[in-house]
Each structure stands twice: as structure tokens, then as C-alpha cells.
Amino acid sequence: MANYIVGLTGGIGSGKSAASDYFATLGIDIVDADVIAREVVSPGSPCLKEIVKHFGDHLLDDQGALNRKALRQLVFNNEEHKQWLNNLLHPAIRTRILEQLSHASSPYVVLVAPLLLENNLDRFCQRVLVIDVPESLQVQRTLERDQTSAQQVEAIMASQVTREQRLAHADDIVRNDGSLAQLQQQINHLHGLYQQQASSWQHD
Numbered sequence: 706m707a708n709y710i711v712g713l714t715g716g717i718g719s720g721k722s723a724a725s726d727y728f729a730t731l732g733i734d735i736v737d738a739d740v741i742a743r744e745v746v747s748p749g750s751p752c753l754k755e756i757v758k759h760f761g762d763h764l765l766d767d768q769g770a771l772n773r774k775a776l777r778q779l780v781f782n783n784e785e786h787k788q789w790l791n792n793l794l795h796p797a798i799r800t801r802i803l804e805q806l807s808h809a810s811s812p813y814v815v816l817v818a819p820l821l822l823e824n825n826l827d828r829f830c831q832r833v834l835v836i837d838v839p840e841s842l843q844v845q846r847t848l849e850r851d852q853t854s855a856q857q858v859e860a861i862m863a864s865q866v867t868r869e870q871r872l873a874h875a876d877d878i879v880r881n882d883g884s885l886a887q888l889q890q891q892i893n894h895l896h897g898l899y900q901q902q903a904s905s906w907q908h909d
């Protein structure tokens with residue numbers, strides 16, 4: 706059954722995972738681009754072999770897995786390296802996204818992707834939901850969560866669309882500068898809307 710697809714996006718640290726985790730508790734299938742981005746570079750994968758061939762085996766840890774911190778430092782400080790990695794991984798990520806979307810069985814499916822707009826993945830979606838927070842809160846929450854620097858977070862933010870650009874593409878906006886409960890309250894409202902949209906869309 707062709708699925709009604711809601712594209713969920715937002716900048717780094719905006720609360721995409723917090724939102725998609727909550728949609729999952731409502732029984733909605735989630736296709737997560739960040740999870741897929743890890744799958745395509747798993748130990749022994751063709752993409753990981755290409756990365757090692759291109760950048761060197763110092764990017765592997767002693768279990769043969771990708772040293773993500775080392776690759777992050779490499780790509781987010783060098784535009785050419787980032788483009789090379791994106792050109793390698795994005796087609797593999799898109800293929801898996803489409804495959805997982807086709808197997809979803811919930812009333813609608815949420816595709817959560819930080820680069821939904823940057824990679825034109827919104828063309829596969831019937832609706833775009835943006836999780837919106839002030840940039841300062843993105844930095845603060847990412848620093849609290851990850852062992853990284855403000856400079857690194859800002860470099861990642863600079864490689865993503867701006868807050869204004871993202872909001873210009875939104876069909877729905879959830880503000881996540883309040884409590885988790887307030888985030889979930891907004892999602893409860895959208896859940897009802899998406900169920901209605903999905904059932905009328907499927908009968909058109």
C-alpha cells in the first residue's frame with residue numbers, strides 16, 4: 706500500500722529524534738536517515754571500504770568499525786572531503802530510505818532526515834514537518850549530548866539550510882524550545898491530522 710509520508714526535519718540538536726521517538730510510541734513506523742547512514746558504513750560494507758581507500762585506514766578503530774569522530778572532524782572542516790563523502794553515501798542512503806518506506810505498514814510513515822531538504826527527499830513526502838528551535842538552543846543541546854565543540858556544531862549548522870529556509874518549506878511547524886511534554890502535545894495534535902490526511906489521501 707502506497708504510504709502517506711511525512712518528512713520530519715530540523716537542524717542538528719533540534720529534537721528530531723525526540724519527536725520521532727514519540728511518533729513511534731503512537732504506533733507510527735519511522736524511517737530514520739541517521740540510522741541508515743550508520744548502516745551503510747557498517748564494518749565490511751562497500752561504502753566503508755571506499756572511505757578507507759579514499760581517506761586511509763586510520764579511520765578504522767581496532768574492531769574494524771568506522772571512527773565516526775575522526776571522520777566528522779575530517780569532513781566538517783573541509784568542504785571537499787564533505788562533498789566526497791556526501792556523494793558516496795547519499796545515493797546508498799536514499800536507496801535504503803525508499804526500500805524501508807515501501808515496507809511501512811502504519812497509517813502514515815515518518816521519514817526523519819536532517820538533510821531532508823538539502824537532499825530533496827521532500828519530493829517523496831506528502832507533508833513536511835519542521836522541528837523549530839533557536840540556533841542557540843541547537844548548540845546548547847548538542848553540546849550537552851555529544852562530546853564535541855561549539856565550533857564543530859556551528860560548522861555542521863553552516864553546512865545545513867538556514868532556520869528560515871527550513872521554515873519556508875514547512876507544512877507544519879513544531880516549536881521545541883519548551884518542555885518535552887509541550888513537544889509531545891503538539892505531536893498529538895498533528896497525529897490526528899496526519900491520520901485524517903492519510904485516510905483521505907489513500908481513498909483519492
Ligand SMILES: CC(C)(COP(=O)(O)OP(=O)(O)OC[C@H]1O[C@@H](n2cnc3c(N)ncnc32)[C@H](O)[C@@H]1O)[C@@H](O)C(=O)NCCC(=O)NCCS
Nearest residue numbers: 716717738739742773776777780791794818819820861864
Ligand atoms: C560525518 C559523520 C560520520 C559523523 O558521524 P557522527 O556520529 O559524529 O554524527 P551523526 O552521524 O550522528 O550526525 C550528527 C548530525 O550531524 C548532521 N549531519 C550528518 N551528516 C551531515 C552532512 N553530510 N551534512 C550536514 N549535516 C550532517 C545531522 O544533523 C546529524 O543528525 C556522519 O554524520 C556521516 O556519515 N555523515 C554523512 C552521511 C549523511 O549525510 N548523514 C545525514 C543523513 S540525511
Ligand SMILES: Nc1ncnc2c1ncn2[C@@H]1O[C@H](COP(=O)(O)OP(=O)(O)OP(=O)(O)O)[C@@H](O)[C@H]1O
Nearest residue numbers: 716717718719720721722723819846850883884885
Ligand atoms: N524539549 C526538550 N527539552 C530538553 N531537552 C530536549 C528537548 N528536545 C530534545 N532535547 C534533547 O536535546 C538533544 C537533541 O535532541 P535530539 O537528539 O532529539 O535532536 P536531533 O535533531 O535528533 O539531533 P541530531 O540532528 O544531532 O540527530 C538530545 O539530548 C535531547 O534529549
